[in-house]
Ligand SMILES: [Zn+2]
């Protein structure tokens with residue numbers, strides 16, 4: 001992926017023959033510079049077949065029309081833009097694009113809430129009141145709930161409202177600050193996890209999540225998972241080994257049912273709110289899991305809002321345990337999901353890189369850190385960019401101002417992902433691909449960009465090179481089919 | 488100003504001794520990287536005296552408190568943030584900072600509207616109805632106006648409302664789109680120009696404008712001026728030579744009255760809405776003016792909204808006239824004040840550079856143009872960054888996401904200016920300095936940043952090196968005084 005040296009050379013050559021010109025700039029040189037710039041973007045050097053070029057032109061045509069709209073979706077809040085995006089022809093096409101891998105997705109917001117409500121409602125039917133659960137509100141009889149609501153749809157709707165942060169209200173009124181937003185977000189996360197950690201729901205929820213990715217033409221997943229305890233109605237619980245094994249079994253079942261799906265891996269995550277003692281235990285546990293399930297467990301990460309949380313450097317001793325013990329534990333740190341420039345937490349980006357993170361979750365603040373940016377580029381540490389998530393959590397309004405637009409203009413190592421799609425009223429990767437392709441890329445990104453983003457998602461995955469080659473071959477077949485079917 | 492080579496060297500050295508480490512990152516190396524990054528920002532290599540360091544620490548303390556506020560002004564629309572900024576201790580200090588030069592300011596929005604209304608009201612008192620003016624609405628007797636309003640203050644307020652786009656309403660409701668905003672903006676501009684182009688007002692307006700800059704501790708101005716016809720009540724008009732000479736005389740008067748003020752120059756501007764024939768005439772005129780008033784006229788620029796306007800390349804023949812004729816006409820092009828990525832207008836940045844522009848007005852889109860960015864950096868073509876203007880014209884909401892934050896992190900050649908302060912309900916440079924220092928810089932920028940911004944504004948001015956040295960010596964005296972008075 002390192003073509004940066006070559007790129008610089010080209011740039012210097014073009015510039016040196018041009019600069020110092022006195023009369024009208026030579027249109028030929030101008031053209032060359034424009035081409036150089038276009039070639040520097042993500043996918044800018046991708047060679048396209050004739051058919052691909054045809055499709056690329058069609059995409060550009062669609063985009064020109066999209067840009068002319070008074071309500072330009074990438075400039076609007078996703079909650080208001082969603083239906084506009086859904087209806088746009090370019091989105092229909094983006095859904096069909098074989099997008100490769102989803103590398104930044106969390107366990108309890110991967111599956112649509114509609115499905116969850118319809119399929120977890122059954123666990124309200126129990127012959128006796130189940131044992132109370134420590135982190136949940138007390139059990140309520142469904143008939144009591146029913147008495148309070150007019151009809152089942154209304155009940156479903158009211159339950160659903162608690163399980164996502166999506167709202168039809170003005171999002172800036174509903175969530176006036178990052179604090180309010182994150183509180184509601186973590187609340188909804190706890191509510192979902194109360195439903196999903198019920199064993200029978202857990203299996204189905206994950207299977208359904210894979211189904212939704214598959215339907216969105218995603219072929220591989222690296223799932224950030226808390227590996228929470230899963231319970232049965234009799235009060236018994238399963239430990240994280242059970243949870244991991246369930247992920248493994250369901251993934252096997254799913255790939256058996258869908259041979260075009262490549263598979264899934266788990267990135268074990270812990271909330272950054274824990275103390276050092278707990279962190280030390282968790283890191284030990286993570287090393288053990290990685291050793292026991294080397295093909296299933298990709299590595300380790302911390303989750304939860306960065307701003308009020310402990311910075312990575314606070315846990316420097318605990319995070320050094322793997323290298324101290326000579327054990328392998330790849331990191332996939334969330335970092336730079338902040339706009340508190342110059343704060344302690346803003347140091348997470350550099351620290352993630354110093355701890356040899358494999359990828360960076362978000363990296364929203366990267367542009368303000370030229371040293372970290374250089375390290376990420378030189379060492380091929382890709383950013384997992386989640387446009388809708390950053391907008392919903394109020395880091396940026398108009399997505400054309402998202403740093404991803406700049407990073408894509410420079411072909412910085414990156415992939416596009418969706419973080420918590422169910423929570424945002426989104427699903428799969430296509431909505432985020434829309435924001436990146438139409439919003440970040442403007443009129444400049446083309447089919448080569450989409451192709452590069454898909455290839456990136458496999459090349460920057462945790463898979464071994466051999467596995468990547470296999471996945472790429474599989475992807476290429478689907479890509480070729482996609483091209484034929486759409487030209 | 489070209490320390491970029493040296494900077495890269497330092498970065499490479501630090502990285503090479505660090506990378507590949509296996510156990511906990513060496514805290515010393517981490518510290519070094521953080522220092523390297525901090526040193527890369529605007530003013531990051533400025534050596535500060537002991538007293539300056541004291542003041543810098545005080546500034547940092549003030550900023551930490553500012554960042555803790557629930558309503559963080561740089562994240563808010565300026566119309567709502569203005570009073571918060573005005574009351575903040577850091578703003579009081581920023582007002583006192585000798586800020587050097589204002590390099591991007593327009594003729595008819597440099598002076599506060601309060602002053603304009605109070606001092607142009609007199610031209611309603613005329614013994615007979617004056618001749619109608621082509622671009623203005625018909626004359627109205629003040630008594631008729633009075634009959635419609637309750638009291639003089641209400642009349643003043645209602646006039647004022649037409650002369651600025653500032654509003655107490657929700658700015659997103661008042662101006663739901665860039666189109667609406669720009670229409671109101673150009674309307675207000677025409678209204679002001681009707682008042683200001685009345686000869687007696689014209690002189691006083693400009694003198695008062697200089698006064699306001701001086702009060703804000705600005706010492707030099709490069710004013711973008713349309714050099715419009717100026718009228719008398721008898722219907723007679725003055726041509727642009729008169730206008731230019733008036734600027735010259737008033738500037739001389741002002742510097743005589745205020746020996747600490749260095750002076751002013753004019754950048755002759757034309758609306759980009761004209762056709763090629765008119766443009767050719769105007770460029771000829773500009774060359775002639777530059778020749779006749781070499782010390783007064785700095786150069787030439789096009790104004791008006793870029794998006795719907797003709798791109799620079801459309802005028803390539805006309806803009807080549809100076810070099811074709813071997814005459815000197817420095818350009819100071821507005822460019823990249825857009826978020827229409829990949830459009831024809833988005834090419835203005837590169838074209839401005841190809842036409843050897845001396846500086847770039849705004850350059851908001853520069854980060855999305857790596858080739859243009861490289862050219863601007865290598866050739867020391869500074870951006871005139873106007874944070875509040877870009878926010879008001881709806882290019883960006885939260886100013887922490889303004890590209891200036893990234894460019895300042897990299898010490899890209901730039902200056903801070905205020906574009907149309909009176910139009911935005913702002914004044915001088917201090918409000919924009921606040922946004923840049925607190926919003927762009929976060930907790931990382933320091934007194935060295937402010938010092939560098941002031942020095943930049945002189946070094947990137949159109950003054951000769953000799954004049955710059957003189958201006959810098961003048962500035963240094965004021966700076967020393969400022970340091971002593973504030974430690
Ligand atoms: Zn995440």
Ligand SMILES: [Zn+2]
Nearest residue numbers: 593821848906
């Ligand atoms: Zn301007």
